[in-house]
Amino acid sequence: MATAHSKSAARLMIAPAVFVLLVWMLIPLCMTLYFSFADYRPMRGVFETWIGFENFIRFLTSSSFLSSLVTTLQMVGGILVITIAGGVLMALLLDQPMFGQGIVRILVIAPFFVMPTVSALVWKNMFFNVDNGLFSYLFQGLGFPPYDFLSQSPLLSIIVIVAWQWLPFATLILLTAVQSLDSEQLEAAEMDGAPALARFRFIILPHLSRAITVVILIQTIFLLSIFAEIFVTTNGAFGTRTLTYLVYQRVLESQNIGLGSAGGIVAVILANVIAIFLMRIVGKNLDN
Amino acid sequence: MGQINLNQVTKSFGDVQVIPPLDLQINEGEFVVFVGPSGCGKSTLLRLIAGLEDTTSGHINIDGKDATTLPPSKRGLAMVFQSYALYPHMSVRKNIAFPMRMAGLDEATQKAKIEAAAKALNLTDYLDRKPGQLSGGQRQRVAIGRAIVREPAAFLFDEPLSNLDAALRVGMRLEIMELHKKLETTMIYVTHDQVEAMTMADKIVVLQAGVIEQVGSPLELYHAPRNKFVAGFIGSPRMNLIEGPEAQKHGAATIGIRPEHLGVSKTAGLWQGKVGVAEHLGSDTFIHVHQTGLADMMTVRITGDIEARHGDTIYLTPDMDQLHRFDAAGLRIE
Numbered sequence: 001m002a003t004a005h006s007k008s009a010a011r012l013m014i015a016p017a018v019f020v021l022l023v024w025m026l027i028p029l030c031m032t033l034y035f036s037f038a039d040y041r042p043m044r045g046v047f048e049t050w051i052g053f054e055n056f057i058r059f060l061t062s063s064s065f066l067s068s069l070v071t072t073l074q075m076v077g078g079i080l081v082i083t084i085a086g087g088v089l090m091a092l093l094l095d096q097p098m099f100g101q102g103i104v105r106i107l108v109i110a111p112f113f114v115m116p117t118v119s120a121l122v123w124k125n126m127f128f129n130v131d132n133g134l135f136s137y138l139f140q141g142l143g144f145p146p147y148d149f150l151s152q153s154p155l156l157s158i159i160v161i162v163a164w165q166w167l168p169f170a171t172l173i174l175l176t177a178v179q180s181l182d183s184e185q186l187e188a189a190e191m192d193g194a195p196a197l198a199r200f201r202f203i204i205l206p207h208l209s210r211a212i213t214v215v216i217l218i219q220t221i222f223l224l225s226i227f228a229e230i231f232v233t234t235n236g237a238f239g240t241r242t243l244t245y246l247v248y249q250r251v252l253e254s255q256n257i258g259l260g261s262a263g264g265i266v267a268v269i270l271a272n273v274i275a276i277f278l279m280r281i282v283g284k285n286l287d288n
Numbered sequence: 289m290g291q292i293n294l295n296q297v298t299k300s301f302g303d304v305q306v307i308p309p310l311d312l313q314i315n316e317g318e319f320v321v322f323v324g325p326s327g328c329g330k331s332t333l334l335r336l337i338a339g340l341e342d343t344t345s346g347h348i349n350i351d352g353k354d355a356t357t358l359p360p361s362k363r364g365l366a367m368v369f370q371s372y373a374l375y376p377h378m379s380v381r382k383n384i385a386f387p388m389r390m391a392g393l394d395e396a397t398q399k400a401k402i403e404a405a406a407k408a409l410n411l412t413d414y415l416d417r418k419p420g421q422l423s424g425g426q427r428q429r430v431a432i433g434r435a436i437v438r439e440p441a442a443f444l445f446d447e448p449l450s451n452l453d454a455a456l457r458v459g460m461r462l463e464i465m466e467l468h469k470k471l472e473t474t475m476i477y478v479t480h481d482q483v484e485a486m487t488m489a490d491k492i493v494v495l496q497a498g499v500i501e502q503v504g505s506p507l508e509l510y511h512a513p514r515n516k517f518v519a520g521f522i523g524s525p526r527m528n529l530i531e532g533p534e535a536q537k538h539g540a541a542t543i544g545i546r547p548e549h550l551g552v553s554k555t556a557g558l559w560q561g562k563v564g565v566a567e568h569l570g571s572d573t574f575i576h577v578h579q580t581g582l583a584d585m586m587t588v589r590i591t592g593d594i595e596a597r598h599g600d601t602i603y604l605t606p607d608m609d610q611l612h613r614f615d616a617a618g619l620r621i622e
Contacts, residue, residue: 187340188373192387192434193361202386206377 029268035261043255055262064246065263069270072242075159076223082163083219084212087170091178092204094171105175112168116228123161124150124233154238161229166222170215177211178204213282220278224271243267290316290351290441290474292337297346299332299498306332307498309346314442314476314491319468322478323485324495324521330478331446333495337476338444339363351441361390366435367444370451372427374419374434380406381415384433391438405433408467425456432467442474449484461488482522486510494518516618519544525574525587527612534582540613540621547574547589549610557603561586566596577602 036055039048059065094105111119127134128149136146149157181204189199225244230236236245247267251260292314299307306329314320322330335341337348339360348356355363366387374383384405388398406412409429419427428448435443445464449457465488468475479485485492486506494501494509494517502514506522513519519527527544535543551557552575561580566573573594577586588604596602613621 182371182373184369184371184373185375187360188367188369188434189375189386190340191338191360191365191367192438193390194386198390203375206375209377 032261032264032268035257036265038258038261040257040261041255042257051258055258056266059250059259059262059266064241065243065266067239068241068243068246071155071239072224072244074155075162075226075240075242076220078156078159079163079166079223080216080219082159083166083170084174084215086163086167087174087215088205088208088212090167090171091174092200094175095178108171109168111165114165116162116165116226117232119165120161120229120232123157123164128157128233150233151238154234154240158226158229158233158240161233162223162226166219169219173211173215174208177208181207213278217275217278217282221271221275224267224274243270291349292351292442292474292476293347293349294337295347295349297336297348298344299329299336299341300344305344305498307336310498310500312493312500312503314474317472317474319465319475319477319488319490320493321485321489321491322476322493322495323480323482324501326480328495329498330480330495332498334367334444334446334476334478338365338367340367364441365444366438366440366442367446368428368431368435368448370447372419372431372448372451374427374430376419379416379418380411380422380430380433383419383430384437387434387438401437405436408436408470409433424452425460428452428460429463432464436467436471440473442476445475445477447478447480449479450481464488483524486522492522494521512620513544513612514620516542516544516614519612519614519620525589528583528586530582532582535613538611538613541616542614542618544612544614545606546610547587549607550586550588551605551607552588552590552594553603553605554600555603557605559586559604559606561602561604563596563598563600563602565598566594568593575602577604580604 037050037052039046039051039054041047090108094101094108098104114122125133130136130146130148135149139146185203185207186199189203194202226242227244227248230240230242230245231248234240236249241249243263244267247260247263249260250256250263254260292312294310294312296309296311297307298305298309310333322333324330332341336343339355339358339362343356346356347354350363350365375386378386381402384402385398388401393401402415403412406415409432411426411429411433414422414426414430419430422430431448448464449460452460461484464475464477477484477488489506491503492506492509493503496517502509502518504512509518509522513522513527516529520529523546525547527546528550529542529544531542535541559580559582561577564576564578564585566575570593571591573590573592573596575588575590575594575596577588578584580586586604615621
């Protein structure tokens with residue numbers, strides 16, 4: 001099929017996509033790069049095109065950078081742990097034959113269709129609200145004082161919200177992996193004297209390892225840019241300021257576009273470092 | 289060790305009864321083959337014995353003890369699956385060690401047993417490979433190795449050779465038979481291939497629709513099939529079954545004559561027909577004969593070679609001593 005003609009046709013057809021990608025990704029990136037070396041504060045009417053690495057130095061040496069980095073890692077790590085542990089459990093449950101399997105599976109996927117802003121608001125007002133949230137009622141019913149989740153353990157609250165959104169994704173990928181496991185392997189392990197827990201540990205989990213790495217890779221890339229959930233719930237207060245949120249604050253709240261852009265470039269570099277690192281692990285896992 | 293008794297065992301999936309009440313005795317050290325067409329319940333029966341399926345009613349005794357409700361691992365049986373069911377992420381060594389590891393055996397014993405099994409099965413050079421790097425026959429041997437190290441009361445084989453090519457299948461068949469002679473352990477072997485059944489078994493169990501049609505040694509089944517089904521199923525090429533007036537002459541509803549018990553002549557004989565396809569194997573020739581007025585097609589087996597062209601007229605004469613007679617219900621008339 002790879003004739004000269006079909007090759008040029010393929011190039012022609014790919015061209016629009018490449019063009020869009022260039023316009024939507026490369027231009028903003030270049031502009032960010034350009035601003036990151038400038039002192040650009042539009043509200044004060046300051047625009048100096050070249051101030052060297054000053055923005056970067058300021059951004060990297062500020063105490064908020066390190067704390068935001070730690071927060072980002074905690075948040076991403078926490079969400080990954082919950083979604084993968086929960087996803088494996090859900091996948092194993094959904095694999096069991098049961099009544100109404102099709103509907104249950106659709107329901108499980110549902111949270112993935114809810115927009116981040118909406119789901120964060122629902123969680124904030126319906127569950128976490130101190131005065132009339134469902135958790136407050138539950139705590140009162142059990143005889144405990146109400147707990148203000150968003151101000152007393154804000155990071156955990158956001159982790160729970162985002163994990164709830166991403167659990168369906170992990171479940172879906174892991175479910176297909178569980179279903180592809182040869183049932184004779186489990187039966188062989190059963191004959192070999194492996195109890196249920198050992199079958200999980202020695203047969204199911206190794207079989208899922210590939211799917212788990214894929215989930216980790218994809219989720220990490222998306223989770224590094226969590227924004228709406230933080231914006232809607234805590235506004236970056238109480239130690240929930242991630243790197244993404246810090247960049248936003250520098251640009252829009254402090255109106256310092258140069259500093260924010262430098263932060264953006266740092267974030268891009270860090271995300272790429274993590275991505276390369278993860279790709280290597282995945283590559284190794286996909287090999288065998 | 290290795291005596292298995294099935295007493296009035298039944299199995300139903302929902303409303304469908306796949307195995308009606310069934311009795312079977314398997315003696316110590318026997319090589320028993322379950323054979324039958326696909327969907328006849330032979331694999332289900334094996335899985336019932338293994339404990340991978342629960343019996344709906346009835347009892348399974350293993351070595352005199354009631355094992356009906358025992359989990360698979362407590363029955364002391366080892367199974368070799370059709371897909372081999374090797375653990376793909378473990379090396380051959382770890383695959384073979386897995387049952388011992390689960391049983392909590394110490395490292396030294398494990399190592400010794402792995403070495404012994406690997407030596408017996410020619411796997412020593414492959415111990416550190418993953419199953420994905422092995423050929424079909426080698427995987428099969430690993431699966432057997434994993435079964436051997438458990439020192440089971442009986443081995444269960446579920447169509448273990450069906451994924452191998454013809455040449456390898458014959459080789460593995462011999463290896464399994466030699467293994468049986470060496471270990472003298474009870475083996476139960478499921479297959480749909482009657483050649484495998486005939487060559488390997490001490491005792492063949494012919495099944496159809498969950499019912500045992502006949503139990504016996506290969507030659508018993510060949511010489512005295514109890515009914516039409518067994519007569520047609522055992523033997524290759526299939527027995528010729530003739531109905532109608534020709535059968536009534538012999539006082540039967542159906543008569544059967546094996547292809548190798550028909551004499552062939554080009555000039556004279558009892559039955560006349562036209563040659564269809566002739567299959568020349570060198571050592572034997574199978575001739576398909578049409579227009580005999582007896583059955584749609586008759587098969588004749590001749591030792592050596594014979595000149596037979598499509599459309600030639602040919603005469604067949606049965607060896608009357610080898611004629612099988614069946615009544616209207618399909619049962620053998622002695």
